Amino acid sequence: MSLFWGIVIAGIGAYIMRASFIVLLSGVTFPSRVIRVLDHVGPAVMAALVVTTLTNSAGELEAGPIEFVTLAVMASVTLWRNNLLIGLCAGLIVFFTLNSVV
Amino acid sequence: MIGYHHGMHRRFRYRRRIRNAPVPAVYISYCRATLQLFTYTPRMKISSPIAKAAFADMLPLFLPALPFALLFGVMVVESGVPQLLGWSSSVIMFGGSAQMTLITLVGEGAAVSATVTTTLIVTARHVLYSVTLAPRFQAQPGWFRWLGPYVLIDQVFALTQVRDLSDDTDFRQYYLAAGFTFWAMWVLFTGLGIVLAPIIPASIGIEIAITLMFLGLLLMAIKRRSQVVTALLSAGTALWFAHLDNQVGLIIAVLVSLFVATIMEWREA
Numbered sequence: 001m002s003l004f005w006g007i008v009i010a011g012i013g014a015y016i017m018r019a020s021f022i023v024l025l026s027g028v029t030f031p032s033r034v035i036r037v038l039d040h041v042g043p044a045v046m047a048a049l050v051v052t053t054l055t056n057s058a059g060e061l062e063a064g065p066i067e068f069v070t071l072a073v074m075a076s077v078t079l080w081r082n083n084l085l086i087g088l089c090a091g092l093i094v095f096f097t098l099n100s101v102v
Numbered sequence: 103m104i105g106y107h108h109g110m111h112r113r114f115r116y117r118r119r120i121r122n123a124p125v126p127a128v129y130i131s132y133c134r135a136t137l138q139l140f141t142y143t144p145r146m147k148i149s150s151p152i153a154k155a156a157f158a159d160m161l162p163l164f165l166p167a168l169p170f171a172l173l174f175g176v177m178v179v180e181s182g183v184p185q186l187l188g189w190s191s192s193v194i195m196f197g198g199s200a201q202m203t204l205i206t207l208v209g210e211g212a213a214v215s216a217t218v219t220t221t222l223i224v225t226a227r228h229v230l231y232s233v234t235l236a237p238r239f240q241a242q243p244g245w246f247r248w249l250g251p252y253v254l255i256d257q258v259f260a261l262t263q264v265r266d267l268s269d270d271t272d273f274r275q276y277y278l279a280a281g282f283t284f285w286a287m288w289v290l291f292t293g294l295g296i297v298l299a300p301i302i303p304a305s306i307g308i309e310i311a312i313t314l315m316f317l318g319l320l321l322m323a324i325k326r327r328s329q330v331v332t333a334l335l336s337a338g339t340a341l342w343f344a345h346l347d348n349q350v351g352l353i354i355a356v357l358v359s360l361f362v363a364t365i366m367e368w369r370e371a
Binding site for chain 2: 001002003004005006007008009010011013014015017018019020021022023024025026027028030033035036037038039040041042043044045046047048049050051052053054055057058059060061067070071074075078079082084085087088091092095
């Protein structure tokens with residue numbers, strides 16, 4: 001298989017996965033209980049993504065104290081201001097300041 | 103003094119003569135076209151407030167992805183893959199982690215078939231997004247059910263979970279504006295990464311930004327107390343299974359926490 005066709009198959013595969021249930025279940029009625037369960041997918045995925053981005057390929061946490069302080073600042077500022085951009089900026093400022101000081 | 107006045111008078115009379123003279127029609131249309139060029143404002147649906155909100159929401163989500171877009175370009179150049187072919191994956195696949203897995207493995211000399219299989223495993227979490235958004239897409243027109251999934255990446259999914267968009271037209275405009283803003287930026291900056299690869303440092307040192315972004319999205323997506331339980335459980339399980347290859351731990355974590363969520367919701371009802 002040439003690389004071009006590899007990319008095309010990977011692209012079609014990604015599209016099929018993304019479209020699968022949206023297209024297949026377009027006529028199915030969802031009970032409200034199922035929708036309430038589906039409300040948990042977002043928080044679960046994002047929590048898992050936070051952990052995945054902090055671990056290396058061996059499965060060890062790669063974050064030190066500086067990273068945890070940064071995450072705590074980010075979380076507090078985001079909740080306080082209810083604004084992702086402000087939280088992100090605050091987190092990055094703390095991260096770079098701590099890295100240059102320590 | 104008299105001479106000066108005399109001159110002014112002459113010049114004035116001269117101008118009057120020009121003003122009264124008939125102006126060629128070509129000249130009028132030229133002026134009109136120039137005027138329109140400077141005063142033209144595009145009147146597309148894109149300028150709707152909901153689409154503007156989507157742009158504003160997407161900005162803090164694209165900023166953390168920007169170093170990864172540039173890094174992808176560097177990876178393409180270093181792997182020895184033809185540059186245009188590497189860049190085409192941004193349009194054909196449109197998924198950062200899947201594209202990076204593909205280019206890394208091909209660069210290491212892995213067989214393309216094995217590479218594609220691994221890439222598809224990394225992409226598998228998008229099935230969960232598809233299930234979750236299926237009820238939301240039911241009231242939408244058919245074309246949107248086929249076009250929307252093309253841009254259904256982590257960030258777009260996260261925004262649909264954070265923003266309450268009860269109106270279907272608002273949802274569609276928001277989704278398309280957010281999705282294709284990210285798409286255009288990703289295609290542009292992965293291309294720039296390839297072009298600027300020789301001057302881009304190997305590590306930009308702000309990888310933490312993507313973690314911060316997901317944490318922020320997580321906090322804004324939580325609306326019920328039971329979701330805090332699910333999130334903590336998912337984080338713990340993801341850490342437990344973090345040693346598994348191809349982000350399989352992530353899918354296990356989400357499935358385990360969905361199982362617990364189902365029990366919790368059934369008990370509550």
